[in-house]
Amino acid sequence: MVNPEVSSRINQDIAERKIIFILCSCTIEYRGRSRSNIGLGHRLIIIKQDTTVLVHSVTGFKPVNWMNTPTETVAEFGEELVLYSQRTKKPFEEMKVNVKDILDYRSYTSLRDDEKLDLTHTEKDLQEYLAKNPALVHPEFRLIGTEHQSPLGYFDLYGKIGEKYVVVELKVERAGLPAALQIKRYKEWLQGYIGEARGILIAPGITPNALALLKKDGIEYKKMNVEHLKIRHRKEKTLREWLQ
Amino acid sequence: MVNPEVSSRINQDIAERKIIFILCSCTIEYRGRSRSNIGLGHRLIIIKQDTTVLVHSVTGFKPVNWMNTPTETVAEFGEELVLYSQRTKKPFEEMKVNVKDILDYRSYTSLRDDEKLDLTHTEKDLQEYLAKNPALVHPEFRLIGTEHQSPLGYFDLYGKIGEKYVVVELKVERAGLPAALQIKRYKEWLQGYIGEARGILIAPGITPNALALLKKDGIEYKKMNVEHLKIRHRKEKTLREWLQ
DNA sequence: CATTAAATATCGTCC
DNA sequence: GGACGATGTTTAATG
Numbered sequence: 001m002v003n004p005e006v007s008s009r010i011n012q013d014i015a016e017r018k019i020i021f022i023l024c025s026c027t028i029e030y031r032g033r034s035r036s037n038i039g040l041g042h043r044l045i046i047i048k049q050d051t052t053v054l055v056h057s058v059t060g061f062k063p064v065n066w067m068n069t070p071t072e073t074v075a076e077f078g079e080e081l082v083l084y085s086q087r088t089k090k091p092f093e094e095m096k097v098n099v100k101d102i103l104d105y106r107s108y109t110s111l112r113d114d115e116k117l118d119l120t121h122t123e124k125d126l127q128e129y130l131a132k133n134p135a136l137v138h139p140e141f142r143l144i145g146t147e148h149q150s151p152l153g154y155f156d157l158y159g160k161i162g163e164k165y166v167v168v169e170l171k172v173e174r175a176g177l178p179a180a181l182q183i184k185r186y187k188e189w190l191q192g193y194i195g196e197a198r199g200i201l202i203a204p205g206i207t208p209n210a211l212a213l214l215k216k217d218g219i220e221y222k223k224m225n226v227e228h229l230k231i232r233h234r235k236e237k238t239l240r241e242w243l244q
Numbered sequence: 245m246v247n248p249e250v251s252s253r254i255n256q257d258i259a260e261r262k263i264i265f266i267l268c269s270c271t272i273e274y275r276g277r278s279r280s281n282i283g284l285g286h287r288l289i290i291i292k293q294d295t296t297v298l299v300h301s302v303t304g305f306k307p308v309n310w311m312n313t314p315t316e317t318v319a320e321f322g323e324e325l326v327l328y329s330q331r332t333k334k335p336f337e338e339m340k341v342n343v344k345d346i347l348d349y350r351s352y353t354s355l356r357d358d359e360k361l362d363l364t365h366t367e368k369d370l371q372e373y374l375a376k377n378p379a380l381v382h383p384e385f386r387l388i389g390t391e392h393q394s395p396l397g398y399f400d401l402y403g404k405i406g407e408k409y410v411v412v413e414l415k416v417e418r419a420g421l422p423a424a425l426q427i428k429r430y431k432e433w434l435q436g437y438i439g440e441a442r443g444i445l446i447a448p449g450i451t452p453n454a455l456a457l458l459k460k461d462g463i464e465y466k467k468m469n470v471e472h473l474k475i476r477h478r479k480e481k482t483l484r485e486w487l488q
Numbered sequence: 489c490a491t492t493a494a495a496t497a498t499c500g501t502c503c
Numbered sequence: 504g505g506a507c508g509a510t511g512t513t514t515a516a517t518g
């Protein structure tokens with residue numbers, strides 16, 4: 001059963017922008033970009049400082065339901081405790097959590113996390129690295145630009161080999177059909193726009209279907225793994241540059 | 245400071261597949277598909293029954309770091325408490341959480357959630373609905389099949405209007421350039437394969453660029469919003485069918 | 489503010 | 504188990 005004292009405390013805690021953890025059994029209804037229902041089960045509700053609401057089940061990476069910031073959440077205590085959340089900007093979304101039983105309720109005022117995640121070895125890092133080391137793309141590759149805009153999208157790398165223009169598409173994971181179709185489009189557009197052109201797909205791996213499509217269209221595939229490249233964490237890099 | 249008693253208890257709780265919540269300040273290192281570091285801040289660590297590990301900060305939808313199932317996590321208590329997680333299948337991934345201070349530690353044995361999320365008004369629902377109501381696509385549309393396979397991907401709906409073959413692409417959100425290029429490719433392939441063909445893009449909205457591209461290629465756009473369709477929750481539907 | 493594309497994407501489904 | 508595409512994707516960058 002839900003303790004009435006707890007339920008009255010929730011709205012206070014929400015108003016004070018406390019971070020709130022509620023371990024409970026509940027049912028959930030959602031309606032917005034799609035609709036969902038789920039029956040009774042044990043879940044952890046987290047209301048974060050930025051109004052994000054997460055409802056996590058006992059397994060899985062994704063919350064079973066959630067509301068993104070900015071959201072307004074209110075607790076109502078009638079027959080049972082109900083948490084009602086509504087998105088305060090478009091698109092309209094709402095979530096109702098019917099709480100049957102609270103196993104644990106906790107709220108905190110002064111939790112702080114001012115650190116930013118320093119993430120590297122992403123596609124952006126690979127792009128920057130190859131822009132600085134164009135010979136890794138091809139011994140004769142001369143860079144013209146990165147994120148070069150075309151009507152069909154952005155070329156990761158753009159340059160020349162001899163007299164031919166070259167578009168390069170990068171993937172840090174195994175390339176599939178979508179990546180192959182992307183570079184195919186780019187190369188076709190480039191050929192229509194500028195004459196003969198080359199396309200190079202760089203990835204640590206490729207699916208058979210994707211490779212077949214590249215072969216058919218004369219697009220080159222080059223195996224490269226971002227993991228092995230000497231990319232420093234940005235913070236280290238900043239620090240080193242600062243110290244010089 | 246970290247209580248040594250707590251740290252010795254963690255491995256026991258992990259071994260017993262308890263669900264574990266640790267509210268703490270910590271730093272985190274991750275290395276695997278990419279790499280990341282983050283400095284000291286307050287975070288909630290969740291170790292779920294399926295070995296999923298989530299580390300949530302005080303804001304945001306996404307965990308600041310995480311490990312997907314299947315993962316093996318061990319707690320080591322040296323100078324400080326360290327949680328080390330390693331993925332037990334490919335790709336290799338590892339995460340180290342250096343815990344400085346535990347604000348709350350909780351573990352539970354008997355939390356259960358056997359319910360499945362009943363999600364509707366997705367693209368799949370729209371596809372099924374239009375397969376049953378082909379006249380909504382076009383008054384004379386006759387369905388041949390759904391998820392019809394081509395070398396370039398799957399056609400959401402495939403059929404005929406008069407003597408012409410028709411490929412239909414569905415989006416439940418506003419269609420952009422990628423969606424327009426997708427239906428364009430499909431129509432082009434169909435024309436090369438079978439002769440004259442039509443393409444129809446169905447979506448609740450479309451970006452100007454995408455619409456321009458469709459016009460240029462003679463592809464039709466039909467505005468439709470899955471929200472307004474009479475799609476029942478699957479559970480209701482099953483129940484009704486069961487009762488008949 | 490809208491558009492665009494990456495993501496440690498995750499997740500389900502189909503082959 | 505691999506491949507493929509949707510996702511209530513979320514998030515960040517960019518014009």
